[in-house]
Amino acid sequence: MTNHWIDLKNSDCIIIMGSNAAENHPMSFRWALRARDERSAKIISVDPRFTRTSALADIYAPLRSGTDIAFIGGMINYCLQNQLYNQEYVAEYTNASHLISKDFSFSDGLFSGYDQTARKYDNTSWAYQLDENGVPLEDKTLQDPNSVFQMLKNHFSRYDAETVCKITGTPKERFLEVARTYCATGDPRKAGTIMYAMGFTQHTTGTQIIRAFSILQLLLGNIGIAGGGVNALRGEPNVQGSTDHCLLFHLLPGYLKAPVDKDVSLQAYLDRCTPVSKDPASVNYWKNYPKFMISLLKAWYGEKATPENEFCFSLLPKASGNHSHMSIFHSMYQGKIEGLFCWGQNPAVSGPNALMEQKALEKLDWLVCTDIFETETSIFWKRPGANPSEIKTEVFLLPAASSSEKEGSISNSGRWTQWRYKCEQPLGEARSDLWILNSLMLRLKKLYAQDPGPYPDPITKLTWHLGSTGIQGPSATVVAKEINGYDLSSGRLLDNFTKCLDNGTTSCGCWIYSGSYPEAGNMMARRGKEDPTGIGLYPNWSWCWPLNRRIIYNRASCDTQGRPWDPDRAVIWWNEVMQQWEGDVPDYGKKVPPNKNTGAFIMKPEGHARLFGKDLVDGPFPEHYEPYESPVDNILSPQQINPCVFLGYNTDLDKRGFSSEFPIVATTYRITEHWQSGIETRWQPWLCELMPEMFVELSRELAKEKGISNGDLCTVASARGSIRAVAIVTGRFRPFPVDDRVVHQIGLPWCYGYAGLATGDPANVLTPNIGDPNTRIPEYKAFLCSIRKGV
Secondary structure, three states: OOOOOHHHHHHOOOEEEOOOOHHHHHHHHHHHHHHHHOOEEEEEEEEOOOOOOHHHOOOEEEOOOHHHHHHHHHHHHHHHOOOOOOHHHHHHEEEEEEOOOOOOEOOOOOEEEEEEEEEEEEEHHHHOEOOOOEOEEEEEOOOOOEEEEHHHHHHOOOOOHHHHHHOOOOOHHHHHHHHHHHHHHOOOOOOEEEOOOHHHHOOHHHHHHHHHHHHHHHHOOOOOOOOOOOOOOOOOHHHHHHHHHHOOOOHHHHHOOOOOOOOHHHHHHHOOOOOOOOOOOOOOOOHHHHEEEEEHHHHHHHHHHHHHHHHHHHHOOEEEOOOOHHHHHHHOOOOOOEEEEEEEOHHHHHHOHHHHHHHHHHOOOOOEEEEOOOOOOOOOOHHOOOHHHHHEEEEEEEEEEOHHOOOOOEEEEOOEEEEEOOOOOOOOOEEEEHHHHHHHHHHHHHHHHOOOOOOOOOHHHHOOOOOOOOOOOOOOOHHHHHHHHOOOOOOOEOOHHHHHHOOOEEEEOOOHHOOOOOOOOOOHHOOOOOOOOOOOOOOOOOOEEOOOOOOOOOHEEEEOOOEEEHHHHEEEEEEEEOOOEEEEOOOOOOOOOOOOOOOOOOOOOOOOOOOOOOOOOOOOOOOOOOOOOOOOOOOOOOOOOOOOOEEEOOOOOOOOOOOOOOOEEEEOOOOOOOOOOOOOOOHHHHHHHHOOOEEEEEEEHHHHHOOOOOEEEEEEOOOOEEEEEEEEOOOOOOEEOOOEEOOOOEEOOOOOOOOOOOOOOOOOHHHOEHHHOOOOOOOOOEEEEEEOOOO
16 A cells, blocks of 8 residues: 555545455445545445445446456546646656657557567567666656657547447446546545555456556546555455565565576676666665665674675575466476475465366475464365375474464554564464474574585574574564664664665665664554644554655655645645655655655656556556456457466366356455455354355346346356356346447355365366466456356
8 A cells, every 4th residue: 555544534536446345344444434424535436246335335337357457548548638637746756758769669459579479578669768868858748749648648548438338348427427536636636546455456467457547546646645545455464564574486575576597696686676777866766775685684694694705695596487376386286396385375265276276286295284274275185076095295284373372563554564462372282473483494404404415505504593492482572673673783773774784784684664673662562643744644653664654655745846735635745944844754855855856756766656667567558458268359459368468387277268158257256254265264153154155146137047046056167167156146246238248247255165164165266377477466356157057
C-alpha cells in the first residue's frame, strides 16, 4: 500500500476491483464506510460477482474475469479525452513530458522489438531520447508526438466505451457512471483510491493491471496524497513483512536483487543493480544500493566479511533461471529436487494445477512441513486415489506455534510494523518458527564442523548468535536489532538507513527496517495515539517503513512551491518561516526547499513516476489481452494472449482448455468462514457448520440451461481435471453480453481439500500452470471449464 488502512477515510471516491473487501478485509472496509459517512464518498465495486462489497457499494459494475485492463484502459481514455487529469502534477511529477525514442512503435497488439521465436522483447527502442549530457529530453507542454503523454493518449484512444463494454460485458451506462464518478477526483481538491487484492494480480496480465490503475492514479494526481494511492490488501497478517524480508526467490531483504550467475564479483553485481542518473536534479535514491548491500553482508558474515574478500559476496548462491513456485514444482515433478521445506503454505491445495503439484510431491526423497494442523501437503500420500506403498517420500510434520504463542513483529498492508507479545506457551512439543530455524542452523553448523565437505564456507563463516535451543528459544528482540542494524565502530544501533555505509563499518539485516529498533528502543512497540496532522497518520503508533513515513511519495501531495493540493488534507507542507517540511516524514530531505526540484519520485533515476514503464518485460503500456483460456477472440488486436506469457511446461498433466469443450469462464475466491487454504479453519467445528463442503456458484440462466437446481451435486471440469461441488444457484452471477455472444461465468472457493473436518475437492485442480511474465504469478482468476449435473 502506498497509503494505509486509516487513510481510506480521507477518500472522496473508493474503487474496489479485484477484491471483496467487505468480506475478506473487513477492517479496510470499515474505513471506506467511514469515508462515506463523513465525506459523502462514493464506493464503487467492480467485480464479476455481486459480492457483499457490491451490496454496500454506491455503484456496482460487473465485468468478465480477465478484462480488467480493458475496463481501466477505458477509464484512462475517458480521463484523457475529457481533460480531467491534473495538468501540473502530470507534467512535473510523471514522465509524461519525457521523449521516447523515435524507433518506438506499437501495432497489432505488439510493441516494437518483439521476437516471435523467443517470445520476448528487445526493449532498446523503448528508451528515452537523451541530450548531450545523457539527461532525458522533455517537453513540459506535453505536445511533442514522441512525448510519453501523447503516446499514452494514442495508445488508449482505442479504449472507447463501446469497445470496452464489448470486451468486459459491462453495461455501457454503468461503465460511464464509474468513469465519470472516479475521474472527478482529478480535481486537486479531491482524492480517490483503489483497493485491490488477488483479483488483480492472479492473471497473465496481473502486473500490467496494477500498472494500468497506477497510470490512472498518476493522471488524476492521486499518488502521495491523503485519501489516494494504490493500495494492495494483503491476504495474510504478515504477507507484507515476509515479502519485505525476501520471501520471493529473486530478492534479498529490503528488495535488493538476488545475485545471478553473471555476477562474477561484488562490483559486477553492484554495477548491475545500482541505477545511474546523469541528471543533477535527480535524487536517484537507489544510488545508495552499495551501502545497503554491504551492510547486509556484514549482518550475515560479520568479522569474516572484509573489503579484501568482497565482504563474502562470493559465498552467496548465484542463481540461473527462474525458481518461482511453478518452476520449483516442475523440477520436482521431473525428479530433480530431493527435498522440500514447506513453510507457511499448502501447495497441494493452493498451487495451480493441483493434481500435478500433488504428484510432484511423490518424487521427493523427503518433505518437511511446519504447521499447527495437518495440511493436505503433509498428508498428500493419504489423498483420494493415492497408494502410499508406491510413494517413496519420507514426510516430517513439525508442530508449530500459533501466532498467539510467539513474540515478534508483524507488518500490515499499510507497512505499519507492530510488535506482538506472546500470550501463552505453545502446546506440547510445538515450537515457534524462529526456534525451529535456529535449531536447524545450529545443527547444520555442528555437522559442517564435524565434516566440512567440499564447500563449507557459506555455512561455517555465517555469523549466528541467536543462542541455544532451549524451550524458550532465541529472542525475537535479538533478531529485530540485527534487522535494524549496528554502527560496528561503536556497537550502537543505527538511527536509520541513512547511516548505512559501504565501507564495512555498519551492519543492517534489512535496510528499509532500519530505524525500527534504534538506541531509543523498540519503535514497533509504540502505542501513542497522538495525531498532530489530524488526518489519521498516528506517527507514534508502531513504526512504518521507510523512516516511519505513513504515505510514500508524499512530496507529490504538494505543488512545485510546496503548497498542498488540498490544505484540508495536507500530508506535508513547506514552512517558509522554519525553512523545512512539516507533517509526515517527507519523501526527501527535511530541509530541501521545493524550488530545488529534485523529483517527487526519488526511487526512480529520473525522479518521475513512470506512465511509460520501460522496464516491464511485456510492454511499456498496459494492453488488453485475453486470458490464456478464453471463450472469445481479442477484439482489440490479433494478439490473443499476452505475447510474453509464461506458458508452463506442457507436461502430461498440464494441458490447455479450449472453448469448444470448456465454454464457461471460471474464477476462484476466498470466503469469510475459511481462511486461505482452510487449514486453520477447516479443523474448527463451528466454522465447518457454516461452510461444510465445496460449492460452485452459477447464475440462474446457466443453471436453467444445464438443468441444475440449488443443492445439486455437480461436476466441474477443466483440461486439467474435474471436481465435485454443490450447486448454489444465485443472482450474484449473471451472463455477460460479450461482443456478439453471451458468456457464462461461475465461481469457486479455493479453500477446500481432503484434510480437516470440512473437506472437498480443491478448486485448483482446475487451474492452469501458466502465469504473468513479470512475476510468474499463476492465472487463478480466469480459466475455462464445463459444468454438468451429477458426478
